[in-house]
Amino acid sequence: MILLEVNNLQKSFDGSAVLKNISFSMEPGQVLAIIGSSGSGKTTLLRCLNFLETPDAGEIIVKGQKLLGGASEEQIRKNRLHFGLVFQNFNLFPQYTALENITLAPSLLGLGSKQELRDNAMRLLEQVGLRQKADFYPYQLSGGQQQRIAIARALALRPEVLCFDEPTSALDPELTGEVLRVIRGLKNKDNTMIVVTHEMEFARSVADVVIYMADGVIEEMGTPEEVFEHPRSEKTKAFLRGAASVL
Numbered sequence: 408m409i410l411l412e413v414n415n416l417q418k419s420f421d422g423s424a425v426l427k428n429i430s431f432s433m434e435p436g437q438v439l440a441i442i443g444s445s446g447s448g449k450t451t452l453l454r455c456l457n458f459l460e461t462p463d464a465g466e467i468i469v470k471g472q473k474l475l476g477g478a479s480e481e482q483i484r485k486n487r488l489h490f491g492l493v494f495q496n497f498n499l500f501p502q503y504t505a506l507e508n509i510t511l512a513p514s515l516l517g518l519g520s521k522q523e524l525r526d527n528a529m530r531l532l533e534q535v536g537l538r539q540k541a542d543f544y545p546y547q548l549s550g551g552q553q554q555r556i557a558i559a560r561a562l563a564l565r566p567e568v569l570c571f572d573e574p575t576s577a578l579d580p581e582l583t584g585e586v587l588r589v590i591r592g593l594k595n596k597d598n599t600m601i602v603v604t605h606e607m608e609f610a611r612s613v614a615d616v617v618i619y620m621a622d623g624v625i626e627e628m629g630t631p632e633e634v635f636e637h638p639r640s641e642k643t644k645a646f647l648r649g650a651a652s653v654l
């Protein structure tokens with residue numbers, strides 16, 4: 408079964424093409440890792456999927472339902488609910504506690520009673536290992552903890568596809584492990600996820616499919632073994648050599 412289908416997605420800024428005919432599909436429970444150098448269009452792709460940017464052309468289809476095309480504000484809000492997005496810089500609301508950060512959006516959308524939303528948030532806090540921090544404010548939490556709260560917040564809306572944009576790149580190295588462990592745990596619970604990452608080892612071990620993006624195109628797509636061990640394109644080989652030399 409296909410959960411997400413992206414067909415010929417295109418996006419330009421000021422006449423320069425940033426996404427050129429991006430097409431891929433995902434099955435439920437799959438993890439897609441997207442790698443690629445700076446400026447290759449990875450964030451723009453996630454922003455299009457989350458309807459934070461409007462693509463110029465192309466289709467986004469979730470469970471057979473086409474989400475693009477002449478969308479009203481109301482429709483865009485609905486479209487957004489299919490996807491969750493965890494940002495590089497956590498973006499928690501500083502004036503709210505961890506628990507409130509998680510319950511805010513579901514409560515605005517009327518997704519349950521106060522008690523139900525609270526119980527669900529506590530369950531999510533448990534899942535990211537932070538139940539004891541429910542009443543802490545973001546400034547009282549480490550970067551890794553803030554990112555785990557941001558993940559719980561995204562999960563609270565039960566997205567069909569959870570997207571991560573370099574979820575560990577703003578973290579000190581000793582804090583990346585705890586966030587990657589949470590993402591790995593979500594895979595084991597059959598969450599469908601797209602992870603933009605510079606963590607090659609993580610991509611290799613967690614992803615079902617890896618996409619290497621270069622200059623707005625999918626330069627290479629395959630299993631981690633295909634992309635990392637047997638890349639076909641010269642650009643991919645050069646990128647992987649560069650990534651290896653950084654490690």
Ligand SMILES: Nc1ncnc2c1ncn2[C@@H]1O[C@H](COP(=O)(O)OP(=O)(O)OP(=O)(O)O)[C@@H](O)[C@H]1O
Pocket residue numbers: 420421425443444445446447448449450451452
């Ligand atoms: N709102 C915008 N207006 C104009 N140009 C933009 C906008 N957003 C992105 N771009 C351009 O689109 C290109 C792709 O940007 P994008 O942020 O998607 O790259 P990326 O692959 O996520 O890079 P990085 O690894 O540095 O995060 C860049 O050249 C960028 O300058």
Ligand SMILES: [Mg+2]
Pocket residue numbers: 449450451572
């Ligand atoms: Mg980016």
